[in-house]
Amino acid sequence: MSERYYAPTGGHPPQTDLLTDRAIFTEAYAVIPKGTMRDIVTSALPFWRGTRLWVLSRPLSGFAETFSQYIMEVQPGGGSDRPETDPGAEGVLFVVGGRVTVHLDGTAHALGEGGYAYLPAGSGWRLENAGAEVARFHWIRKAYEPVDGLDAPEPLFLNEADIAPTEMPGTNGVWATTRFVDPADLRHDMHVTIVTFQPGGVIPFLETHVMEHGLYVLEGKAVYRLNGDWVEVEAGDYMWLRAFCPQACYAGGPGRFRYLLYKDVNRHAALPRRA
Template sequence: MILPEIASTYAFPPGGLPPQDTDPAGSAIFTQAYAVLPANTQRDIVTSLLPGWDGARAWILARPLSGFAETFAQLAVELAPGGGSATPEPDANGQAAILVASGALRLTIAGARHDLKAGHFAYVPAGTAWEICNTSDAPACFHWVRKRFEPIGAGDPLAPVVLHEADAPRNAMPGCEGVWETQRFLDPADIRYDFHVNIVSFAPGGRIPFAETHVMEHGLYVLQGTARYLLNTDWVEVGPGDFMWLRAFCPQACIATGTEPFRYLLYKDVNRHPALSLR
């Protein structure tokens, strides 16, 4: 069985505010091993304004927390028409991975201009000047993963990467007959990268067939479809716009449900020795 070719969608926080007659009981979870921020919690009143940005608001979904996930921050950013930033990254060692969810964006990296639409991915190396703006008359939305770069010595610097998801190879996982695929935007064999951001896809009924338990921290934003997801000892129902945040060694697995592919944007830290002391 091969994953079907259907229109890809890229979920994003819904914003707004539920009506007053809504039952406030929800499915948000925060534990010592993982957190789940359902799409229904990503509302206007939890957004942040960012220094150095105009016409922008952000849902900060993950940030380093002592004793939890410590390597990355993840944001969903909405730009009003004309909004953006000429100085988006405040940390001189900060890297960026961006996936456009909707709208039209102009991304300039080291003077090179790129016009982006839904499905475009971009990687900006640490120390590289970049700018981003909304060039349309409607809001433009993107997912933004930030990580402080951990260099491994002298060598060729990393180059920016810009490509559309449609041009990223669909790599079938071994022994699963194509029902589980990963699109890797950064070369997995290049040890210079200290994190990866991928799109992982499952056909309905596809699954991670064991409880993965590993050192990598994860941020998982569900772009499309539904699944039952194992987080530590709990099976959780997730769907478009839900965000899962896993600390190191949290067991995880999933079974895709519904009638369309289950797809999520995945962050993980890779390719570095573990520190031998607490930072």
């Protein structure tokens, strides 16, 4: 397993373990600790072979509204020739273990650890694990919101290792973001990035804003402030934050703290229609 990207492996705790853990579910945020991702809570999907997954978030009353997020575990020889059954769904893949090959428009794209793919809605992609080890990757899905006058974004196949992180102003590099998509490209209605804090780095104010968030901790540990509560998180934990949930964090070390971040961007707030 990679030392940079934590991924669950399942299993089952012994009867002698304590029942208490750090799982929290509130109307403003949720924390799903790595210890909850066991064999008994995996799911399966139509048209996928040799595959199981952990569902981290899904559209649900009182929970995620704009996206779903899975951790996929694909055995050697596994994959799908029809992975996405919703023609309106765009997707992002981020590989945290092993290798997969994504086939799109007659081209095979190999993605190893740190590999990123943006897959537009209706693109008809396929995926296989042609390697000898289990592959694990995040799959983030969102209903694409087209805008009249803007073209749909094209597919992207990248790797984190090839992208220089953008330092937050005035932080001397202790807080930085790896961006796979240009923030000025308004064709995109979601961003999936990697946020990195060096030990001692902080979000120095309570962010309270319109974006819905999904955060999966790839590496390290920190203390997060969520809607008035302090919670400890570590590699393998997942957090969901509803829009306007106050948030801040402190990375205490001893190593860096990194997470994969989803947020919805670049679109008008949907307004209710009256009859």
